[in-house]
Amino acid sequence: MPRPEPAAEPLAVPVFxxxxxxxxxxxxxxxxxxEAFVGRAMxxxxxxxxxxxxxxxxxxxxxxxxxxxxxxxxxxxAAVAVHPTELDGLDDDGYAELERLAGSPRVVAVGExxxxxxxxxxxxDLQQEHFRRHIALAKAVGKALMIHDRDAHSDVLRILREERxxxxxxxxxxxxxxxxxxxxxxxxxxxxxxxxxTFRNAPALREAAAVVPSAHLLVETDAPFLTPVPYRGRPxxxxxxxxxxxAMAEVRGDALEQLCVAIEATTDVAFGGPW
Ligand SMILES: [Zn+2]
Numbered sequence: 381m382p383r384p385e386p387a388a389e390p391l392a393v394p395v396f397x398x399x400x401x402x403x404x405x406x407x408x409x410x411x412x413x414x415e416a417f418v419g420r421a422m423x424x425x426x427x428x429x430x431x432x433x434x435x436x437x438x439x440x441x442x443x444x445x446x447x448x449x450x451x452x453x454x455x456x457x458a459a460v461a462v463h464p465t466e467l468d469g470l471d472d473d474g475y476a477e478l479e480r481l482a483g484s485p486r487v488v489a490v491g492e493x494x495x496x497x498x499x500x501x502x503x504x505d506l507q508q509e510h511f512r513r514h515i516a517l518a519k520a521v522g523k524a525l526m527i528h529d530r531d532a533h534s535d536v537l538r539i540l541r542e543e544r545x546x547x548x549x550x551x552x553x554x555x556x557x558x559x560x561x562x563x564x565x566x567x568x569x570x571x572x573x574x575x576x577x578t579f580r581n582a583p584a585l586r587e588a589a590a591v592v593p594s595a596h597l598l599v600e601t602d603a604p605f606l607t608p609v610p611y612r613g614r615p616x617x618x619x620x621x622x623x624x625x626x627a628m629a630e631v632r633g634d635a636l637e638q639l640c641v642a643i644e645a646t647t648d649v650a651f652g653g654p655w
Contacts, residue, residue, distance in 0.1 A: 391429030393640035395625060396647040397618040398572045399492070399526065399552045399600035402435040402456070403445050408604040408615045413445065415452055422455045425618035429640075431455060433601075433618045434651070436492050436526065436552075438463035440474045443481050450486035457651065459489035459526050461514055464496045464507045475513065482521040488651035490518035491526020492552055495539075498530040508539060515543045524548035524650055533560055540567070548650050553602050554588065561588040565596050570650055572598035575608030575616060578627045586631040594634070594642035598650065599625050 402421060406413035425433065432455040437443030443460035450458035460481045462470045482490055493514035495507050518525040525545050529536040533556050540549065551564060554571040564571055571592050576582050589597075601624075603616035608623040625643070629636045647653060 389622065390427065391622050391625065391636070391640055393637050393644065394429045394431035395599055395621060395640050395643050396651075396653075397425065397430055397433035397601050397603075397621050398550065398598040398647060398650075399436055399459075399574075400433045400603045400618055401438070401442075401605075402433070402449060402603075403442055405604045405615060405617060413449075415449075418449050418453050418456060421617060421619075422453060425621070426455065428619050428622050430618045430621045432457065434459055434488060436489075437461055437481075438492060439466050440470070440477055443478060447481045447484050447487060451484060456486075457488045458484070458486055459491045460487055461491045461493040461517075461526070462510070463492055464494055464511065464528060465499050465501045467502050467506060467510050470510065475517065479517060479521060482517065482523055487521075487523060489524040489526040489548075489550065490514055490521065491524075491550070492528040493526070494528040494530075495532035495536050496528060496530040497532045497535075504532075504535070508535065511536075511539055512543055515540070515545055518546045522546070524550055526550045526552050528552055529555065537563065537567075540569075550598060550650060552600060553606065555585065556588060557584045558587045558591045561592050565592060570596050570598055570646060572600045573624065573628060574600050574602045574606045575620065575624045576606055577624055577631065578609040580609070589628055590632050594639065595646055595649075597628075597639075597643055597646055599628060599643055 435446045436459040437446045446458040549569040553574045607616040
C-alpha cells in the first residue's frame with residue numbers, strides 16, 4: 381500500500397495512535413491478519429512518526445487476537461472488550477476470558493465499550509447493563525476505560541457518574557460538541573480525536589477540539605474507518621495520523637511540535653507509559 385506524499389512528511393515528535401483495529405484493517409485489505417501484516421502497518425506508521433498503536437477488540441475473539449498481536453509486536457498495545465453492538469452471546473464465560481486477557485501487561489485499556497444508539501441492533505437496556513459490567517471490569521483489573529459513544533452522550537455521561545469509573549476514562553472518536561467536551565474535561569476524562577476533524581461537515585467537532593486543554597487530548601485513527609481528508613476512499617491506517625494531528629494543531633492554533641509533545645505526555649499518563 382503506497383503512502384500518499386503529504387502524510388509521508390514525518391512528525392518531528394512521535395505520537396501514538398490511541399485507537400485502531402489492526403484485525404479489521406487486514407480483513408478490509410483482504411489479507412491475513414498475521415505478524416507480517418502487523419509489521420508492515422507499524423513500519424509504515426513509524427516512518428511518519430507514529431510510534432505505536434493500541435489495537436482494540438470488539439468481541440471476545442477479536443480481543444484475543446489483539447492481545448496476541450500486542451504480545452508479539454513491540455509497537456502494539458491492546459484493549460479488550462465487547463462492542464455495544466456485538467453483545468449477543470456475551471456471558472459469564474466471555475467476561476471471565478476478557479478478565480484473563482486484560483491481565484496481560486500489554487493490555488492498556490478495557491474497551492471499546494459504551495453505548496451505540498445509532499445502530500438499532502441491541503436494546504439500550506442491554507447495552508447499559510453490559511457497559512456497567514465493562515466499567516466494573518476496568519476497575520477490577522486497574523486499566524483505563526475506553527468509551528464508544530454514538531448518539532448516546534447523556535446516557536454515557538450519566539452511567540459514568542453513577543458507576544464511578546476508573547481514574548482514566550478515554551472517549552474514543554469523541555463526537556460531542558464543545559459543551560460536552562468541557563463537561564468531559566471537568567470530569568477528568570480524556571478525549572481522543574479521529575480523522576473526522578478534517579471532514580467539511582464537522583465544524584462542531586473542530587470547536588470541541590479547540591476548547592480541550594492539551595493534557596486531555598489524544599489522537600487516533602479508528603482504522604480502517606474514519607479516513608481523514610484528503611484520503612477519503614482509501615482504508616484508514618496509523619500512517620495517516622499526521623494528517624489528523626496537523627488538522628488538530630491548526631484548529632487549536634498550536635505549534636505542531638508542542639501539540640505532539642503534549643499528546644505523547646497525555647498518552648503516557650493514560651496508558652502507563654512511557655514505552
Ligand atoms: Zn473502534
